[in-house]
Amino acid sequence: MAEITVFDRIKRLADKQGKSIVDVEADLGFSKNYLYKWKKSVPSSDKLAKVADYFNVSTDYLLGRDTKETKTADLADEDTVFTYEGRQIPTEDLEYMKRLLRGGK
Template sequence: MTPFDRLKTLADKQGLSVNDVERRIGLGRNTLYSWKKKIPSGNNLIKVADFFHVSTDFLLGRSTDSTADLDDDNVIFTYQGKPLSKEDKALIKRLMNGKD
């Protein structure tokens, strides 16, 4: 399975097209389709991994565990691929535990 195949599978599971993913993470049209024939660049690979909350190793096929190298806070507490502040994380944890 190529990085593009993994990306496409992740997008399909969320009801997104590859072009939708490109728009949401600020990449040019057909940038991700180039993954069909070449290994993705580091920056774009990281953007896609962050967007889908998976590891870069998973996208590259080096791991079958999509979250192998991510810590729990970064998996749970991101918005549009960017980590939340410590204060926002603490507030969300309190809300999830019914303490606010």
């Protein structure tokens, strides 16, 4: 049985979001075919983290060290940078989300 690579995990995540690898590369500012190289090589930690943040998974998941696909974070955690589709959610939007979750208060 073939080993599942970092690229395979990224491809699976992209497919779930209806995106192609080319779309993901463009969204992340990577050059064309950059992610395809990860079929046979280990990515740098900063690029791996960027992809993990984009898909809201851990780097350990991408590396195959963790089978849990999603990671969680608490909106009350002031040290966490929250993103949506690879872009940081503005502070004022986070505050609005918190108010909604509190019942509009």
